[in-house]
Amino acid sequence: MDRESLLTTLSLLRQGRAKLVSRFIDQDEVMLSDMFRFERSRALMALAMDRANVSWITHHYELFDRLAESVPPDAAAVFKTCVLNLIDRFDHAREGDLTAEWALVQTMISEKKSLLEAQFDFSNKDDLNYRKLVFAQHRERALFERIFENAMEKKS
Amino acid sequence: MDKELQTLILQCLVEQNVDAAIRDKLATSITTRISGHNKLVDMKARLAILFEYEKNYLQLIKEFKEEIKFAGSIQEDLRKERAKFFSDTLKEVSTTLQESQVDPTVAATWLKDLVGSYTKSLDLSSGLIEEQTIDTIGKIRNDARSVVKDVDVTQMP
Numbered sequence: 001m002d003r004e005s006l007l008t009t010l011s012l013l014r015q016g017r018a019k020l021v022s023r024f025i026d027q028d029e030v031m032l033s034d035m036f037r038f039e040r041s042r043a044l045m046a047l048a049m050d051r052a053n054v055s056w057i058t059h060h061y062e063l064f065d066r067l068a069e070s071v072p073p074d075a076a077a078v079f080k081t082c083v084l085n086l087i088d089r090f091d092h093a094r095e096g097d098l099t100a101e102w103a104l105v106q107t108m109i110s111e112k113k114s115l116l117e118a119q120f121d122f123s124n125k126d127d128l129n130y131r132k133l134v135f136a137q138h139r140e141r142a143l144f145e146r147i148f149e150n151a152m153e154k155k156s
Numbered sequence: 157m158d159k160e161l162q163t164l165i166l167q168c169l170v171e172q173n174v175d176a177a178i179r180d181k182l183a184t185s186i187t188t189r190i191s192g193h194n195k196l197v198d199m200k201a202r203l204a205i206l207f208e209y210e211k212n213y214l215q216l217i218k219e220f221k222e223e224i225k226f227a228g229s230i231q232e233d234l235r236k237e238r239a240k241f242f243s244d245t246l247k248e249v250s251t252t253l254q255e256s257q258v259d260p261t262v263a264a265t266w267l268k269d270l271v272g273s274y275t276k277s278l279d280l281s282s283g284l285i286e287e288q289t290i291d292t293i294g295k296i297r298n299d300a301r302s303v304v305k306d307v308d309v310t311q312m313p
Contacts, residue, residue: 021245024253082284089273
């Protein structure tokens, strides 16, 4: 990898880490309210963390998307691999969890991975895979709400 | 001492009918002087080769100076970021959660997850830098091999 690609990739990852911290410091509304809403349920709290983690991963390709036109192709490929590696952490984090909720989250994570693994051009907003990726973000938000509702209904 | 040379000199002295009483001493003395001279010549040649070798190495380091500096500086930046995260950032996040009155057990769980994600991202960055450093070392090694070839140290006396 050339120097420019390396610096671009490192910068994208650093911005990702900055986001990870700023959600706490700036008291992200969804995250903070989840901390109170589910403080009595370990399972729901774990789901809330999944939601925050999935949203953090999504932030990575939002970052990438913003830089898409200026990102060297080498950096694009390496950054994509890095994001896939980050996803793996969440995929393995809950090994042994057999709940229906985690199964749904896992499906979501797998879909996210295969979408990212696909070939696409971030700078082309008409690219089919790119559109699928954008659509997946909206779908994820709605699916998480549904998973929470189901889990809470089951509880009550 | 060079025994072969001494024998040769001794043979010459015999052929020239040099007095047997001084023949051995004379042969030893001549051998010692010639050996000393040869050693000096060898040493000079050896030093010239080593000098050439070192000169080429210095040239190589000069050529890669920027690359070495670059690798060092990005590694340093990442080390600083990691240290800052564990010394300041985590405390700041923890204080924010405390001030927001988040349950301490809940806060601890989220902090643990934050450390996991942050560290994973840092490790990925560190891996990329390592790859770059290995690439640079590989380039220097390749060039160093051609330095060895150019100087041909195998011909050293």
